[in-house]
Amino acid sequence: MALTKRQKQNTIRDVKKHDNDTGSTEVRIALLTRRINELSDHLKKHHKDNHSRRGLLKLVAQRRKLIKYLQSVSKKRYNQLAEKLGLKTVA
Numbered sequence: 001m002a003l004t005k006r007q008k009q010n011t012i013r014d015v016k017k018h019d020n021d022t023g024s025t026e027v028r029i030a031l032l033t034r035r036i037n038e039l040s041d042h043l044k045k046h047h048k049d050n051h052s053r054r055g056l057l058k059l060v061a062q063r064r065k066l067i068k069y070l071q072s073v074s075k076k077r078y079n080q081l082a083e084k085l086g087l088k089t090v091a
Contacts, residue, residue, distance in 0.1 A: 011031055014030065015085075025069060025070045028066055039056040
């Protein structure tokens with residue numbers, strides 16, 4: 001269920017802003033999106049797993065806060081990230 005080191009590195013490599021970037025808002029949103037997608041797949045198979053469902057809801061709320069922050073700081077950066085990750089863009 002947790003992301004492997006290689007999966008994290010690949011996700012970070014796709015959205016990082018500079019070589020040592022591991023904690024920018026874009027990277028954190030990308031990592032959360034990856035975890036959310038994996039948990040969603042897990043819950044499709046195990047629909048009665050309420051503990052994982054609660055964790056998923058917490059991750060979604062955390063990602064929503066970060067997206068809201070990124071939109072307020074830079075709409076352009078948010079739109080670029082949303083395009084990379086396949087997120088819905090808000091007008």
